[in-house]
Amino acid sequence: MEEPINSNPDFKGAFGDKRIERRAADALRKLTTGRNSSLRQITESEAEQKSFYRLFNNESFSETAIEKSIVERCRVLSPGRHLLCIQDTSEFNFSSKQGRIKPESGLGTTSRNDILGFMLHTSLVVDAVSSHALGYSYIKAWERAVNAPGKLERDYQHLAIEKKESYKWIAAAQQSKALLKQAAAITIVADRESDIYDLFGVAEKDKVHLVIRSNHDRQIAGKLKLSTHLNALPVLYDYELAIAGDIRKGNRKRIVQMGLKWTKVELLKPVSCRDEQLPGAQQVYIVEATEQNKDKGICWRILTTHEVTNPEQALQIICWYKERWHIEQIHRLLKTDGFRIERSQLEQGWAIHKLTLLAMMASLRILQMMLAYLDDNEQSIDQVFDHQEQKCLQMIGKKLEGDTEKLKNPEKTNTLKWATWIIARIGGWKGYTSQRKPGPIVLQKRPG
Numbered sequence: 001m002e003e004p005i006n007s008n009p010d011f012k013g014a015f016g017d018k019r020i021e022r023r024a025a026d027a028l029r030k031l032t033t034g035r036n037s038s039l040r041q042i043t044e045s046e047a048e049q050k051s052f053y054r055l056f057n058n059e060s061f062s063e064t065a066i067e068k069s070i071v072e073r074c075r076v077l078s079p080g081r082h083l084l085c086i087q088d089t090s091e092f093n094f095s096s097k098q099g100r101i102k103p104e105s106g107l108g109t110t111s112r113n114d115i116l117g118f119m120l121h122t123s124l125v126v127d128a129v130s131s132h133a134l135g136y137s138y139i140k141a142w143e144r145a146v147n148a149p150g151k152l153e154r155d156y157q158h159l160a161i162e163k164k165e166s167y168k169w170i171a172a173a174q175q176s177k178a179l180l181k182q183a184a185a186i187t188i189v190a191d192r193e194s195d196i197y198d199l200f201g202v203a204e205k206d207k208v209h210l211v212i213r214s215n216h217d218r219q220i221a222g223k224l225k226l227s228t229h230l231n232a233l234p235v236l237y238d239y240e241l242a243i244a245g246d247i248r249k250g251n252r253k254r255i256v257q258m259g260l261k262w263t264k265v266e267l268l269k270p271v272s273c274r275d276e277q278l279p280g281a282q283q284v285y286i287v288e289a290t291e292q293n294k295d296k297g298i299c300w301r302i303l304t305t306h307e308v309t310n311p312e313q314a315l316q317i318i319c320w321y322k323e324r325w326h327i328e329q330i331h332r333l334l335k336t337d338g339f340r341i342e343r344s345q346l347e348q349g350w351a352i353h354k355l356t357l358l359a360m361m362a363s364l365r366i367l368q369m370m371l372a373y374l375d376d377n378e379q380s381i382d383q384v385f386d387h388q389e390q391k392c393l394q395m396i397g398k399k400l401e402g403d404t405e406k407l408k409n410p411e412k413t414n415t416l417k418w419a420t421w422i423i424a425r426i427g428g429w430k431g432y433t434s435q436r437k438p439g440p441i442v443l444q445k446r447p448g
Contacts, residue, residue, distance in 0.1 A: 005076055006383045007135045007364055009069035015060050023055045024066075024358075032362040037339040037355055039346075056351040063350065066357045067139045071179055074125050074135030077383070079182040082128040084211075085137050086324055087172050087190040090331040092117045092342055092356070094349075106349025108143030117342075118143040118349060120356065121168040123176050124327045124364075128187060132379040133326060133367050136360065137179050138172035141353045160274055161198050169194040173202040173210075187211055187306070189320055195303070197273045200282045203305045211320050214286065214301035221266035221281060230288055230301070235259035237311040238292070257292040262314045267303075287317045326367060333363040366443045369423060372416035373437045381416045390414055397422045 008028065011021040030052075034042030039056075043049040055061050091110045094101060094117045101107055101116070110117045123138035161167050173188045180186050186208055188199075192215035203210055217227045237260040244253060262285060269280045285308040291297025302321050308314050334341050339359045346352050365384055372378040381390065394413070400422060401408045411418035424438035 005073075006386060007073060007077070007133075007368070008361060008386075009066075009073045011069055014065045014069045015062065017060055020055065020058065020061050023051060024061060027052055027055060028358050028361060031339075031358050032365060035339070035362065035366075037341050037344055037359050053346070056346055056354050057348060061354065063141070063353050063357065066354055070136055070139060070357065070361065071175075074137055075179050075182070077134045078125070078180045081183050082185045082187070083134070083180055083183045084126045084128045084320055084323055085173070085176040085180070085186055085188050086124045086126060086327045087122065087138075087169060087188065087194060088124075088324065088327040088331065089119060089121045089168065089193070090334070091115075091119050092335070092352075094118075094342060094352070096342075097344075100345075100347055102348050105347075106143065106351075106353055108146050108349075109148070110144065118353065120331075121172060122327060122330070122360070123172045124330060125176075125180070126323055126326060128185075128320065130377055130379070131323065131371060131375065132383070133364060133371060134383070135364065137176035139357060139360065140168065140171070141356065143349065157272065158274075161196070166193070166196060169196060170199055170202065173199060173208075177202060177204070177208050185209065187320060189324060191324060197267065197270055197282070198275055198278065200267070200284065200305070201275065201278050209305045210284075210303065211306070211317055212303045213321065214303050218270070219268045221268065226265065226267075226286070226301075229263070229265065230261060230286065233261045233263060235290075235292075236261055237314065239311075239315070241289075241291075241298070243298075256294075256298065258298070259290050259292045260311060260314050260318075261288040261290075262286065262308045264308075285317075287314045289314075289318050326371075329367055329370075330360065330363045333366060334359055338363065338366075369416065369420040369443050370439060372420050378416045381414055381419055384416055385419060390419070393419050393422050396426070400425045 011024045015021055015024065030042040031037065036042055039049055039052045043052060093115050094107055095115050098116050107116055107118055109115060110119055118141055121140045122136060125134045125137050126132065127134060161170065169190060176186060176188065185206065187210070188202065189211045192213045194212050195215035199212065200210060202208060214226065217225050220226055220229060239258050239260065241256050241258045243256055264283065264285050266281045266283050269278060284303050284305055287302045287304065287308055289300045291299065300318065300321065302317055304317050306317060308317060333339060334356065339362065341352070341356050341359060344352050344355060346355060368379055368384045385393065397409055409418055409421045411421055420438065420443070423443055427443055429438045
C-alpha cells in the first residue's frame with residue numbers, strides 16, 4: 001500500500017548522509033511519541049542518548065536543511081487550497097543555563113538585553129476553508145549579538161527595512177508566496193507588530209492577501225486619520241461573540257455584544273517607508289469589531305486586501321484573524337507547559353535551535369489532534385499519522401478501553417478523532433463524555 005503524504009518532513013537527501021537522515025527521523029519520532037524535549041527522557045538506552053547528542057551537535061545536521069525539509073512538505077500539501085499563513089514571534093529564555101551554554105554558539109540577547117536566549121519567527125499554514133493545520137511555510141531562529149549597538153547608535157529609524165528585525169514579517173510573507181504558488185490563494189495573517197506599510201507590497205490581486213491587525217493611526221486619503229474616519233461611521237451590523245474562559249488569566253466565560261463596521265480606505269505612504277518601488281497610497285479595507293456598552297472592551301481593527309462589502313465578508317475576516325490562536329498554541333507547547341525547550345540540557349545554542357525545529361513538528365501534530373476534537377469537519381488521519389503509526393494506535397487503543405460502553409472509544413476507527421481519544425487517554429484524560437474535550441497540554445503529556 002502506498003504511504004499517504006502527511007505533515008511530517010521527509011529527510012531523504014536533506015543532509016547528504018543516510019545515517020544522519022535515519023537518526024533525524026528517529027529523533028523526530030522519539031520527540032513526538034515521548035512528548036518531551038529532554039533527550040534523557042525520550043531515549044531508551046545510554047547509547048541511543050549519546051547518538052542523539054552527537055546528532056544535534058553535528059554541523060551536517062544543519063538548521064537550514066531541517067527548515068527546508070519542513071516547509072517543503074507543506075508545499076506538497078498546498079495545491080488548489082486557499083491557505084492562511086499565520087505569523088507570530090516567540091522568545092526563549094536560557095538565562096538560568098548561562099553557565100552551561102557555550103558562548104557564541106547561537107544564543108544571545110532577545111528583546112531584553114539581560115536575557116540570554118533566542119527568538120523564533122514562524123508562519124503556520126492552515127486551510128482557510130477547513131481550518132486544518134498543514135505545516136509551516138517559514139521558520140527562522142535568530143539571536144541578537146551580546147553588547148550589540150542599540151537602535152540610537154545604529155540610526156535605526158533611517159535603516160532600510162531589509163536591515164531591520166521587523167523585516168521578518170515581509171521575509172516570511174515573501175517565502176510563503178513563493179513556496180505556496182500552487183495554492184489557489186494565500187492570506188497572510190498577523191498581529192499588530194506586522195502593521196508595516198512595506199508588507200502591503202507583498203499583496204497580489206486575487207492570489208496573495210493580507211489580514212493584519214491595525215497598530216498605527218495611519219494617515220488616509222482626505223487628510224484624515226484612520227481613527228477619525230472609523231469613529232464617524234455607524235455600526236453596520238450587530239452580533240454575539242462567545243468568549244471562552246481562561247482560568248490562568250482569571251477570565252470568565254461570557255457572551256458579549258459586538259458592533260461591526262467596515263469600509264474601504266486609501267492608506268498614504270508614511271515618511272518612514274523608504275522603498276521607492278512602493279506606491280504613494282494603497283487601497284485596503286478595514287474591519288472594526290467593538291464590544292458594545294463597555295469602555296475598555298474588545299476592539300479589533302483589521303486591515304485587509306480582501307474585499308469587504310457586507311456582514312458575511314466582514315465576519316469572515318474576523319474569523320480568519322482569530323485563527324492566530326493556533327500559532328499561539330504551538331509556541332505555548334514549545335515552552336513550560338509542553339516540550340520545555342528552555343530546560344534543554346544541550347550546551348550549544350545551534351543544537352537547541354535544531355531541537356526546537358523538531359519539537360515544532362511534534363507540536364503541530366498535537367494541534368492537529370486537538371482541532372479534530374473541536375470540529376466535526378476533522379482532518380484526514382492520513383495527513384497526521386502514517387500507516388505504521390495507525391497500526392500501533394489500534395493495539396494501544398484496545399488496551400485503553402474499559403469494560404463499559406462509557407469507557408470505549410466512541411469514534412470511528414482510523415479517524416483523527418479516534419486517534420486523539422487514544423493519545424488523550426495516554427495523557428491521563430478519562431474519556432468520559434461529561435469531561436471537557438482534551439486540550440493541548442493533555443495531548444502533550446507522557447504516560448505516568
